[in-house]
Amino acid sequence: MNASHILDELSWRGLIHQTTDEHALRELLKTPQAVYAGFDPTASSLHCGHLLPLMMLRRFQQLGHKPIALVGGATGMIGDPSGKSEERVLLSEDVLAENVAGMQAQMSRFLDFSGAAAATLVNNLDWMGSWSYIGFLRDVGKNFPVNVMLAKDSVKGRLEQETGLSYTEFSYMLLQAYDFAHLSQEQNCLIQIGGSDQWGNITAGIDLGRRMHSRQLFGLTCPLLMTSDGKKMGKTAKGAVWLDPNRTSPYAFYQYWINVGDEDVLMCLRFLTEIAQDEYRTLEQAVASEPQKREAQKRLASWMTEFVHGSEGLQAAERATQIFFGAEIADLSDAQLTEIFHDVPSATVTAVELASGLSLIDALVHVGLAKSKSDARRTIQQGGANINNLRIDDVDYQVTATDLASETVIVLRSGKKKFALLRTSDSPI
Known part of the structure; x- marks a missing residue:
């Protein structure tokens, strides 16, 4: 990366949606800091929706900061109501444990868990599991004004719908907020990042850290990965685009990105890849002047596929694509065909x-x-x-x-x- 400060890198990519006290955050980030993002284990594989927070952590790490990837073994039992119109189906502990293990294995491909700025992988069940209901209410719940919780967009939106909001989901905010307070004490993590739909949960954690430990914590959100017509990216008629090649093949993964529309491809290049600003400007001009060549889509598809599936995965995807343009078909498996x-x-x-x-x-x-x-x-x-x-x-x-x-x-x-x-x-x- 050419940017000397992580906020400059995020800024040109359009990845800063909201921050708390940006001036103080900029000063803090002049020295290496621990930064965390959370991932709910709703499946045993990461999908394209996870790529944005993963890439955010990766960008922080590349500029000397220490990323903490939190897998929600505890919060996953509840389900985050943010951005959801109805309550999630609760998963069993065995399924959650399997999902956590699968996600942990995949994250090591995107974050460096060695060296001076080594990433850390944590599971909030490790500290949540020992809490009693009474103890949590007494030590954590007392620090949450209900009127503040009711004012959060994730809560207000659900309360206005017929489906309403269960007490279980209403409590999710307390659990995620405590994660932030806990990590601030145990790993000196003062910064939480997430998608824009996490703003309410992040600010709740900042408030809890102040009330429980008198610590100043910071939050930063990025835009959600949405298409120009308001739909979540990484979704197809068959469902999510997974990072696990057994769920979404490298070929299908490649095809998803090469078929991104002109109105969305530049956003994807900024948000999800590590191409430099100069190359991005060149591709931006190509979209404007010669969109029919789809140079930006080809670059996006090749970069993403190689990043997620390696050079062999990219070669297999490109070979499969060439078949549609007349390349000889031979020595493939039934599954590939x-x-x-x-x-x-x-x-x-x-x-x-x-x-x-x-x-x-x-x-x-x-x-x-x-x-x-x-x-x-x-x-x-x-x-x-x-x-x-x-x-x-x-x-x-x-x-x-x-x-x-x-x-x-x-x-x-x-x-x-x-x-x-x-x-x-x-x-x-």
Whole structure:
């Protein structure tokens, strides 16, 4: 990073939404500080929504500060009402423990847990678990004015809805606030960061730290990762875009980012990548002058995929993408081909039929790429028939097991973009 101060780096990227006492915070951050962000373990994998706070912590670390990633083993049992229109389904302790372990393992890929500014991973169940209900009310709850809690946007919004707000969720603010007070004492952490929807929880923690320990604490929020039409980024028709390759493949991950619209791609480059300001300005100009080339999207997709899935993941994603533009299909697995061609039609033949040979004309009709045998014949004669992206112009061609692109799948194409899969009967899909 070229910026000498973390607030300067965050500022040009548009990552500062709100701060408490920015002048004092700037002075404090002239020396290395511990900074924490919290992550609720609602699943065993991080998803794209977690990338923004993770990258915030990473940026602090790169400029010499000490990040603390807090996984909410305790608060996850309650669920944060901020930004939610209804109460979450409560998870069991076993599921929460599994989720915490999965998230902890992933975080080590994004934060450095060694060196002078080593990151720390903490679980608030470690200090919350020993509290009794009476003890928490007496020592922590007495420091919370109810009128202040009711004034928080996360509470007001829910109270105005028919679903209302349970006492359980109402208490969430106390738990997160105590996390901040606890970390200020145990790890001298004076700064909490989070998304803009966390402002109420952060300021509650600042107030609690003052009341319990007479400490001045600071908060900083960043904008939420939202599309220009007000939707959360990292969501698809299939659900969240996960960082776990077993949930969202590197190819699907790459495709998500390369398909980001022109109106959102620059925000993503600023918020989520580490490209320098000079390169960003160049890409900004490319979006304005030659948007059809999608240079910014290509840079975003390649940077994000390599960052999350490594160079091998990026290479696999780029290879899969090239297949749609005519690259030969060979030496792939059934799973890889199914991922790439998840929304194209398919048909099945028996292994015996394939062993004895199936005419390409019949194959095109069978998978639905031709309406009739005469239609299929014309497609072949006109050079529009392809097997695994290799053109076949022989109308008498026999499709056999030697044409398999993976264990049990052959990819057929008619014209430039009409794909279908021919599977053998022992296909596991």
